[in-house]
Amino acid sequence: MGKKGRVFSGARPTGRQHLGNYLGAMKNYVALQEDYDCVYSVVDIHALTTMETTQNLKSNTLDMVLDWLAAGMDPEKSIIFVQSHVPEVMELHTILSMVTPLGKLTDLPTFKDKVREQPHNINYGLVGYPVLMAADIALYKADTVPVGVDQAPHIEFTREVVRSFNYRYNCNVLVEPQMKVTEFPKVIGIDGQQKMSKSLDNHIEMASTPEEMNKRVMMMVTDPQRQRRSDPGNPDVCNVFSLHKIFSSPEEVKMIDRECRIAGIGCVDCKKLLAKNLNTHLEPFRERRAEFEKHTEDVVDMLNDGAKRASVIAKKTMQEVRSAIGLL
Numbered sequence: 322m323g324k325k326g327r328v329f330s331g332a333r334p335t336g337r338q339h340l341g342n343y344l345g346a347m348k349n350y351v352a353l354q355e356d357y358d359c360v361y362s363v364v365d366i367h368a369l370t371t372m373e374t375t376q377n378l379k380s381n382t383l384d385m386v387l388d389w390l391a392a393g394m395d396p397e398k399s400i401i402f403v404q405s406h407v408p409e410v411m412e413l414h415t416i417l418s419m420v421t422p423l424g425k426l427t428d429l430p431t432f433k434d435k436v437r438e439q440p441h442n443i444n445y446g447l448v449g450y451p452v453l454m455a456a457d458i459a460l461y462k463a464d465t466v467p468v469g470v471d472q473a474p475h476i477e478f479t480r481e482v483v484r485s486f487n488y489r490y491n492c493n494v495l496v497e498p499q500m501k502v503t504e505f506p507k508v509i510g511i512d513g514q515q516k517m518s519k520s521l522d523n524h525i526e527m528a529s530t531p532e533e534m535n536k537r538v539m540m541m542v543t544d545p546q547r548q549r550r551s552d553p554g555n556p557d558v559c560n561v562f563s564l565h566k567i568f569s570s571p572e573e574v575k576m577i578d579r580e581c582r583i584a585g586i587g588c589v590d591c592k593k594l595l596a597k598n599l600n601t602h603l604e605p606f607r608e609r610r611a612e613f614e615k616h617t618e619d620v621v622d623m624l625n626d627g628a629k630r631a632s633v634i635a636k637k638t639m640q641e642v643r644s645a646i647g648l649l
């Protein structure tokens with residue numbers, strides 16, 4: 322109704338979210354709710370492709386959803402649900418697999434990365450990961466998919482599969498989606514080297530207590546050339562400064578930019594200021610999260626309701642798909 326179209330995005334249940342997740346994805350998800358009809362999914366079946374154990378799957382799902390809600394993803398505005406609660410996606414996955422050349426999947430850079438990362442567990446589901454992702458998007462007839470650039474090959478793949486399906490069954494049932502790249506510079510972890518990620522343990526959790534926050538920020542690697550307090554530093558190569566640019570006031574950023582270069586401010590004071598600003602920034606988030614956490618039954622109800630609403634769309638698409646194929 323007056324909205325620009327339908328957004329679908331999914332994220333694997335990785336538990337508590339970090340600043341990289343927030344700046345790279347969640348913030349965008351929240352903003353898109355105003356202009357688009359949004360469907361957001363915790364893709365727990367995708368997670369199984371890389372999981373050795375499902376021991377933490379439930380708690381990781383809930384923890385991520387708590388962060389989503391606290392950040393402002395709103396079930397009144399969007400459909401928020403767990404992928405496995407709407408099993409039609411697995412049916413569409415199988416159907417789309419029939420119009421997917423196997424070589425296309427094994428050629429994808431994301432697949433090759435996984436082969437390198439988990440050579441002992443190259444399962445069939447891992448090869449089909451992009452087909453399941455295409456099914457996610459196509460099932461809800463999303464025309465817009467907000468993702469990071471690393472997902473570009475998957476979106477291109479989705480477009481091709483949708484086209485092949487429509488061509489093979491001579492119909493126009495599925496929608497070719499557009500990728501909407503999240504415009505945000507890569508958030509580097511506390512190691513000052515690699516992209517912030519939980520698996521590298523270089524992350525800063527949004528839900529950290531102020532004490533945890535201070536500790537993590539103090540661990541951050543700064544300009545490696547700056548050895549002593551009296552050495553001048555270079556903010557341009559310092560990850561603490563990158564975060565100041567996001568979370569501190571323009572005056573503070575200017576001050577640090579100036580003082581660091583002349584050794585007027587040391588790394589410890591610079592980090593203290595960052596931790597303080599991060600804590601101030603995240604305080605409302607923590608309060609909202611604590612509130613949701615007190616009522617996890619309501620959060621589960623909300624997810625069930627999201628699945629019901631998602632299911633209505635999914636069932637309708639599958640009827641059209643079956644009829645286009647000519648299944649009895």
Ligand code: TRP
Pocket residue numbers: 329330331332333364367453454457458466467468472475
């Ligand atoms: N592959 C995505 C990732 O790793 C997650 C995902 C699954 C997804 N299904 C999706 C993203 C559909 C967008 C749309 O980040």
